[in-house]
Amino acid sequence: xxxxxDLTKDEQGEPSSTGGxxxxxxxxxxxxxxxxxPGQKTPAVxxxxxxxxxxxxxMFVGPSGCGKTTSLKMINxxxxxxxxxILIDGQDVKQQSQTELRRRVGYVIQGGSLFPHMxxxxxxxxxxxxxxxxxxxxxxRVDELLDLVGLDPERYRDRYPRELSxxxxxxxGVARGLAADPPVILMDEPFxxxxxxxxxxxxxxLLSIQRELRKTIVCxxxxxxxAIKLGDRILILQEGAQVAQYDTPEVVLSAxxxxxxxxxxxxxxxxxxxxxxxxxxxxxxxxxxxxxxxSTAEVRKxxxxxxxxxxxxxxxxxxxRGWPWLRQLKGExxxxxxxxxxxxxxxxxxxxxxxxxxxxxxxxxxxxGDRDQYLGVVDFDAVxxxxxxxxxxxx
Amino acid sequence: MxxxxxxxxxxxAFNTYQHASLVIQSVxxxxxxxxxxxxxxxxxxxxxxxxxxxxAIGLTLPSFxxxxxxxxxxxxxxxxxxxxxxxxxxxxILRNAVVGLRGVDAxxxxxxxGMGMSELTSLWRVRLPLAWPVIxxxxxxxxxxxxxxxxxxxxxxxxxxxxxxFTGLTQIGGANAINYAVVGTVGIILxxxxxxxxxxxxxxxxxxxxxxx
Numbered sequence: 259x260x261x262x263x264d265l266t267k268d269e270q271g272e273p274s275s276t277g278g279x280x281x282x283x284x285x286x287x288x289x290x291x292x293x294x295x296p297g298q299k300t301p302a303v304x305x306x307x308x309x310x311x312x313x314x315x316x317m318f319v320g321p322s323g324c325g326k327t328t329s330l331k332m333i334n335x336x337x338x339x340x341x342x343x344i345l346i347d348g349q350d351v352k353q354q355s356q357t358e359l360r361r362r363v364g365y366v367i368q369g370g371s372l373f374p375h376m377x378x379x380x381x382x383x384x385x386x387x388x389x390x391x392x393x394x395x396x397x398x399r400v401d402e403l404l405d406l407v408g409l410d411p412e413r414y415r416d417r418y419p420r421e422l423s424x425x426x427x428x429x430x431g432v433a434r435g436l437a438a439d440p441p442v443i444l445m446d447e448p449f450x451x452x453x454x455x456x457x458x459x460x461x462x463x464l465l466s467i468q469r470e471l472r473k474t475i476v477c478x479x480x481x482x483x484x485a486i487k488l489g490d491r492i493l494i495l496q497e498g499a500q501v502a503q504y505d506t507p508e509v510v511l512s513a514x515x516x517x518x519x520x521x522x523x524x525x526x527x528x529x530x531x532x533x534x535x536x537x538x539x540x541x542x543x544x545x546x547x548x549x550x551x552x553s554t555a556e557v558r559k560x561x562x563x564x565x566x567x568x569x570x571x572x573x574x575x576x577x578x579r580g581w582p583w584l585r586q587l588k589g590e591x592x593x594x595x596x597x598x599x600x601x602x603x604x605x606x607x608x609x610x611x612x613x614x615x616x617x618x619x620x621x622x623x624x625x626x627g628d629r630d631q632y633l634g635v636v637d638f639d640a641v642x643x644x645x646x647x648x649x650x651x652x653x
Numbered sequence: 654m655x656x657x658x659x660x661x662x663x664x665x666a667f668n669t670y671q672h673a674s675l676v677i678q679s680v681x682x683x684x685x686x687x688x689x690x691x692x693x694x695x696x697x698x699x700x701x702x703x704x705x706x707x708x709a710i711g712l713t714l715p716s717f718x719x720x721x722x723x724x725x726x727x728x729x730x731x732x733x734x735x736x737x738x739x740x741x742x743x744x745x746i747l748r749n750a751v752v753g754l755r756g757v758d759a760x761x762x763x764x765x766x767g768m769g770m771s772e773l774t775s776l777w778r779v780r781l782p783l784a785w786p787v788i789x790x791x792x793x794x795x796x797x798x799x800x801x802x803x804x805x806x807x808x809x810x811x812x813x814x815x816x817x818x819f820t821g822l823t824q825i826g827g828a829n830a831i832n833y834a835v836v837g838t839v840g841i842i843l844x845x846x847x848x849x850x851x852x853x854x855x856x857x858x859x860x861x862x863x864x865x866x
Contacts, residue, residue, distance in 0.1 A: 336767055360769035371764040375782045375861035385768050418863030434768075444767075 281313030283474030284347035284441035286333060291342035293328055293499075301340070302328050303499040310491075312347075312441075313472040317489035319479055321522070325499030326478045330444055333476065334363045346442055361385055364443035364473075369451040370431025372419040378404070378430050379415045385438040403433040406470075408463060408630060425456035432464065436471070445477040449484070455600060458610050461487055462603030469605065470628060482523055486511065486533045487607050494519050508534060537611050537625050538604035540644045542634030545570045545624075550579065552592045558584060570624055570632065571595055577630040581620060601626045604633055608644070611636050657832040665817075665836060672813030673844050675806070676799045679735055683742035683799075684792055690743075691750030691788075692776065701751070708744045716741065716805050724809065734803065734811025741802045742795045749791025753784030786860050793852050800845040804837070814840040 293303040303325045310316045318326040331337040335356050344351045372381045383396045401411040407429040435443050449457045485492045486507040494502040503515035514520040547570045548557040561569050571580045580595025600614050601624045614623040622637035720737050727733045757780050765775040807815025817837030824830040
């Protein structure tokens with residue numbers, strides 16, 4: 259359909275990355291970009307033109323072999339276009355040396371692709387080192403990034419990739435992509451190799467990080483749900499990287515440009531609308547909270563006074579760590595809970611929320627904001643109320 | 654036997670040192686040559702067939718024959734011994750280096766390129782360290798093999814313990830024939846064991862903890 263950027267979302271003042279920091283991303287423009295491999299009749303990419311606005315997440319989706327990964331890799335010249343122009347922040351990528359260009363463009367691929375012979379610190383420090391940063395600056399930056407992606411620097415900086423879980427490796431991969439603070443980050447199926455729950459968490463974290471940093475992120479995926487959740491804009495590609503539709507998730511879902519898009523988005527797209535609604539649009543319930551180290555008796559009293567039976571336990575930095583029932587509280591003081599609490603970022607979709615709630619014994623889920631700060635609790639009542647409201651609006 | 658050793662103590666010690674030194678120098682040079690060739694081969698896969706044939710022929714070529722071929726070129730002495738030992742030491746390392754370098758996951762190499770590493774940086778910081786455990790296994794095999802080849806090199810007045818074995822052989826039936834042969838053989842075995850233990854230690858230092866088995 260159209261290749262011109264659609265700005266309706268910004269005009270409405272509700273792109274999903276609002277509320278965060280200044281835009282630190284750069285605009286990317288592709289103009290008539292063609293990739294023809296020798297010996298092949300049809301080009302892998304035939305004349306792709308596209309503007310990716312600064313500070314937005316644009317998702318490239320399409321069936322396998324549609325040229326989405328090729329298109330992505332032409333931006334940092336891992337694949338050289340046959341013809342056409344690619345501009346980052348107005349600068350032609352061909353004017354720069356490949357290595358210079360790539361050091362200014364973050365690159366994150368499936369599974370994190372960490373170097374197994376290097377520690378977490380060394381993996382993250384690769385680009386800063388190539389850029390000649392001094393040791394102090396690098397080590398400060400590494401700790402800062404580990405903190406940003408939710409890994410305790412003390413515990414993780416000296417580990418090797420094989421000592422990390424898949425989700426942790428992917429987090430380090432994201433940190434590595436962000437290391438030299440590049441304005442543009444390219445991601446190639448970043449969350450393809452992890453289990454669904456971890457994937458949802460990583461997606462939430464990416465949204466939280468993006469709220470703070472507002473980079474320009476180009477992300478390839480084959481998963482339309484992921485595209486709807488993460489993308490400010492979705493680019494749906496047909497074979498030969500022809501643009502089938504390039505628009506906001508709302509428009510793609512409600513007004514697919516053609517049959518191909520409608521098929522690709524798939525049946526049940528009214529159910530997919532649950533992926534458009536975010537947790538922070540729902541009214542959150544405030545649960546009684548306690549901080550690790552508080553006296554159990556005091557907490558118990560507070561909870562009983564509030565007429566509740568459970569309490570959200572926060573760590574010293576306001577991050578939720580557990581959600582025990584009162585009867586589970588033992589000992590003199592509140593200790594760090596051993597359960598693995600699945601939190602929702604405030605930008606998580608209602609789809610994710612329902613998913614998480616179903617597996618929780620509380621029939622609800624804890625919602626977090628920037629840097630995993632506790633915001634409140636979402637439960638079934640809140641979600642149904644929200645949906646009822648939506649329906650009322652439509653009538 | 655003990656008297657025999659006692660009388661020649663300093664001589665035996667010197668020859669042992671010479672034997673070890675010949676092997677260490679040869680393996681060191683062989684490692685550099687083998688890794689260098691392997692890097693070229695991995696980048697130009699068409700040469701690989703040629704390399705396989707050369708190394709297969711090389712390994713079937715008896716070391717005596719090679720020394721015979723070298724004699725007119727480099728004459729009798731340590732140089733010929735060094736060349737012969739190095740030649741054989743290259744082969745196992747080369748094979749392992751090619752396998753090791755090719756075994757490095759292509760996505761890792763692409764992610765190195767994607768982060769802005771030059772070809773050389775990526776080779777030095779990603780490809781070689783990841784292939785090193787396999788290359789290093791080749792170095793260990795090579796060292797053991799070189800111990801034996803170095804003994805044969807004594808035939809052309811190469812340095813080392815091989816000299817005792819040949820002396821023993823030429824004096825068969827003589828009073829000290831057995832003594833010579835045993836001192837030469839056991840000496841080489843001991844040097845080989847010590848060398849392997851040291852290599853094991855070296856491996857601990859040079860193979861990253863993240864990929865150690």
